[in-house]
Amino acid sequence: MRRTWFSPAPRLRRTAATALAGALALTALAACGTSSDTGSGDSKPGTGSSDPAAPLDPKTTVDLTIDCMPPAAKAAELKEWKQDVATFNKTYPNVHIVGRSTPGQCEEPPRFTAALKAKSQPDVFYTYFTDLQQVLDNNGAADISAYVTAASVPALNSIDPAVMGVYKKDGKMYGLPTSNYQMGIMINRKLFQRAGLDPDKPPATWDEVRADSRAIAGLGGGVYGYGEYSAENTGGWHFTAAMYSLGGDVVGADGKAAFNNATGKQLLQQLHDMRWSDRSMSPTQLLKWGDLQKQITADKLGMFLAAPDDIAYMVQQLGAKYENFGMGPIPGAKATLTGGNGYMIKQGSSPDKIKAAIAWLNFKNLSPGKGQFDWARTKADHLPVGVPQPNFFTGDVKATDLKARTDNATMPVANFAPYLGNPVPGKAEPPKAQEVYKVLDNAMSGVLTNEDADIAKLLSTAQTGVDQVLANQ
Amino acid sequence: MSASTLPARETALPPQGAERPGQPGRSGLTRALRRNLTAHGFLIGAVLCFAFFSWYPMVREFVLAFQKTKDGRTTWAGWSNLSYVFHDPAFWQAWRNTLLFTGLALVLGFVLPFLVAVLLNELRHGQGYLRLLVYLPVMLPPVASVLLFKYLYDPGYGLFNRIFDLFGLPAQQWLQSTDTAMVSVVIAATWMNMGSATLVYLAALQAIPGELYEAAELDGAGLLRKIWHVTVPQTRLVLSLMFLMQIIATMQVFTEPFLLTNGAGPEGSTTTVVYLIYQYAFNFNNYGGAAALGLCLLVLLAGFSAMYVRLSRDSDT
Numbered sequence: 001m002r003r004t005w006f007s008p009a010p011r012l013r014r015t016a017a018t019a020l021a022g023a024l025a026l027t028a029l030a031a032c033g034t035s036s037d038t039g040s041g042d043s044k045p046g047t048g049s050s051d052p053a054a055p056l057d058p059k060t061t062v063d064l065t066i067d068c069m070p071p072a073a074k075a076a077e078l079k080e081w082k083q084d085v086a087t088f089n090k091t092y093p094n095v096h097i098v099g100r101s102t103p104g105q106c107e108e109p110p111r112f113t114a115a116l117k118a119k120s121q122p123d124v125f126y127t128y129f130t131d132l133q134q135v136l137d138n139n140g141a142a143d144i145s146a147y148v149t150a151a152s153v154p155a156l157n158s159i160d161p162a163v164m165g166v167y168k169k170d171g172k173m174y175g176l177p178t179s180n181y182q183m184g185i186m187i188n189r190k191l192f193q194r195a196g197l198d199p200d201k202p203p204a205t206w207d208e209v210r211a212d213s214r215a216i217a218g219l220g221g222g223v224y225g226y227g228e229y230s231a232e233n234t235g236g237w238h239f240t241a242a243m244y245s246l247g248g249d250v251v252g253a254d255g256k257a258a259f260n261n262a263t264g265k266q267l268l269q270q271l272h273d274m275r276w277s278d279r280s281m282s283p284t285q286l287l288k289w290g291d292l293q294k295q296i297t298a299d300k301l302g303m304f305l306a307a308p309d310d311i312a313y314m315v316q317q318l319g320a321k322y323e324n325f326g327m328g329p330i331p332g333a334k335a336t337l338t339g340g341n342g343y344m345i346k347q348g349s350s351p352d353k354i355k356a357a358i359a360w361l362n363f364k365n366l367s368p369g370k371g372q373f374d375w376a377r378t379k380a381d382h383l384p385v386g387v388p389q390p391n392f393f394t395g396d397v398k399a400t401d402l403k404a405r406t407d408n409a410t411m412p413v414a415n416f417a418p419y420l421g422n423p424v425p426g427k428a429e430p431p432k433a434q435e436v437y438k439v440l441d442n443a444m445s446g447v448l449t450n451e452d453a454d455i456a457k458l459l460s461t462a463q464t465g466v467d468q469v470l471a472n473q
Numbered sequence: 474m475s476a477s478t479l480p481a482r483e484t485a486l487p488p489q490g491a492e493r494p495g496q497p498g499r500s501g502l503t504r505a506l507r508r509n510l511t512a513h514g515f516l517i518g519a520v521l522c523f524a525f526f527s528w529y530p531m532v533r534e535f536v537l538a539f540q541k542t543k544d545g546r547t548t549w550a551g552w553s554n555l556s557y558v559f560h561d562p563a564f565w566q567a568w569r570n571t572l573l574f575t576g577l578a579l580v581l582g583f584v585l586p587f588l589v590a591v592l593l594n595e596l597r598h599g600q601g602y603l604r605l606l607v608y609l610p611v612m613l614p615p616v617a618s619v620l621l622f623k624y625l626y627d628p629g630y631g632l633f634n635r636i637f638d639l640f641g642l643p644a645q646q647w648l649q650s651t652d653t654a655m656v657s658v659v660i661a662a663t664w665m666n667m668g669s670a671t672l673v674y675l676a677a678l679q680a681i682p683g684e685l686y687e688a689a690e691l692d693g694a695g696l697l698r699k700i701w702h703v704t705v706p707q708t709r710l711v712l713s714l715m716f717l718m719q720i721i722a723t724m725q726v727f728t729e730p731f732l733l734t735n736g737a738g739p740e741g742s743t744t745t746v747v748y749l750i751y752q753y754a755f756n757f758n759n760y761g762g763a764a765a766l767g768l769c770l771l772v773l774l775a776g777f778s779a780m781y782v783r784l785s786r787d788s789d790t
Binding site for chain 1: 542543560561562563627628629630644646648649650651734735736737738739740741751752754755756757758760
């Protein structure tokens with residue numbers, strides 16, 4: 001047979017097939033694998049100074065990947081992000097910002113943990129206040145102490161030192177906070193009014209919570225007064241907040257469980273009574289973060305413990321209206337659980353990259369009147385203004401920011417006056433928080449799903465579990 | 474095919490160990506590789522994928538089980554990870570729950586598909602239609618099935634309690650009681666997965682020679698005796714393999730309890746071993762603990778897998 005280009009010789013055909021097979025195999029491997037950015041420096045090496053005190057050299061090109069860019073579904077926030085990048089680039093044209101967005105929350109613990117382990121987090125990555133130890137365990141964040149000064153972050157001295165301290169360990173700074181919260185009680189004003197309660201006076205004690213819950217549940221039609229979590233560690237998280245509110249603790253100064261006492265019993269007994277005696281809590285239990293927000297948005301729930309940013313979630317994601325909600329300080333008000341989030345910079349980043357990252361965070365998140373604090377722009381974009389957070393500034397800066405927020409409010413700020421006007425001392429989460437919460441979930445689900453729950457036994461079992469978790473650190 | 478009809482290329486092969494003229498020193502292995510170059514090219518791809526995504530993680534898991542990471546430093550931890558998981562109060566509870574799930578899943582998920590297959594096999598009409606119906610749940614995405622059951626089970630507005638109410642029966646807590654949570658999970662899991670098992674049993678039943686049933690009928694055997702004396706012995710091997718596969722699969726259960734009861738259930742009554750591994754790794758960042766617990770599960774399942782391999786080999790011979 002005549003050989004043409006279209007009918008190669010058997011040997012050639014065999015070689016080509018083998019090469020194709022090999023190429024396919026390698027392509028498959030490459031496609032399946034993840035990019036392993038070591039974060040060792042810039043993609044375009046610069047000539048900047050390694051002196052942390054020296055400003056970023058404008059001749060140095062820096063590529064910066066940043067977490068938590070708003071997804072396309074959040075069109076207004078995304079527009080603001082792009083505006084901010086453009087404004088930032090007027091001062092720093094040498095910094096090329098590549099935003100990374102996620103459809104849901106900026107941090108989902110399983111994804112975050114996996115990214116840390118694979119060292120695939122962006123150069124500037126989003127974290128919760130409780131993440132520091134986990135990040136350090138994975139060698140994930142750069143020490144930025146020498147880079148964060150009054151020159152690089154002008155508002156530095158106006159930020160609450162307690163909040164700044166969240167990202168410090170052994171005298172070193174590993175991140176910058178961008179937002180904080182304190183737990184309070186969220187109420188559905190419409191249901192309060194329907195039940196004959198004053199929506200401007202959220203319950204200030206746990207006895208009042210019980211009474212109001214009973215009144216709201218009396219409306220019937222699947223409406224319940226109070227809601228609580230008991231799954232995916234959120235039950236333990238709320239148990240902790242409620243213990244703090246009563247002056248109790250979850251882990252004592254001696255590093256042992258500190259909730260198996262009269263306060264813990266009082267807390268669980270009240271929940272049990274509200275669920276089974278008053279029937280003012282829903283029979284649908286084992287709820288986790290997000291479930292109660294849906295119920296209150298649908299006007300089926302009167303109250304639950306919450307952080308202020310829940311309101312933004314309920315309005316923006318679930319289509320609720322701001323005026324339907326109000327917030328008061330956590331009932332009991334002895335102390336409340338506090339938390340928040342911020343950004344860290346990937347370990348191994350070059351000095352230029354760290355300087356560029358701090359410059360961006362300063363512009364976007366820590367400058368009154370700019371970025372996230374540009375309340376006039378936020379109002380013009382029909383985004384929420386008036387949610388009582390972030391609130392980490394002190395002194396004159398705080399007063400100025402609060403005034404700008406009130407002047408541009410897109411929601412009835414007065415509904416949150418009880419929360420803002422009655423600050424409760426904040427208290428951080430316990431050590432090994434998630435593992436402790438997992439154990440406490442069982443105590444919460446016990447009283448909320450079992451009418452015959454033995455509260456003393458639930459507390460005692462949880463105490464054993466938490467002590468074992470803490471002993472195994 | 475007789476030997477005389479074999480292609481000439483096969484019969485003209487040089488004897489083992491002999492070398493082709495002009496190619497001194499070539500080993501038999503090299504020649505074997507050259508002969509099937511394309512096949513080996515594809516094989517390398519598969520082997521690399523397996524090595525990278527299956528075997529390497531297994532080795533890594535074993536190493537991780539004996540390591541600890543603190544402040545960025547990885548150190549040898551000896552048996553401390555295993556000790557940690559043994560001292561976790563959730564450890565024994567998770568094993569009890571997993572064994573309970575496996576036991577219940579065997580009672581329901583093993584027997585029910587077999588009975589359905591026997592019934593389908595006996596049908597004269599509409600077998601294809603009913604086979605599709607039985608298989609339909611398998612085609613649904615697991616999350617959709619679970620959400621459906623979550624709605625059905627809801628104690629407040631769920632369909633099951635509405636039906637109970639119609640008949641004057643008291644409302645049940647289903648997933649929200651320590652007494653019924655695991656059974657409810659098993660029922661949902663069985664509904665979701667029984668289609669595949671039923672088809673396997675059906676295939677095995679249809680391979681049974683009809684003469685055996687005819688002979689049994691001539692001997693006066695009824696339906697039950699036919700099942701006991703013909704069907705069961707003839708499908709013994711498939712039944713044994715499916716039994717072992719069911720144990721191996723159910724001991725790794727994760728999706729159903731994770732989605733139906735957020736992993737833990739009331740008082741941790743649906744926490745399974747694999748969910749605990751997930752929690753260690755991704756919620757607590759304790760990879761050493763996760764690997765150690767994974768190792769415990771691996772050792773147990775390796776025993777069942779060995780039995781499965783042995784039985785499969787028997788079935789091939």
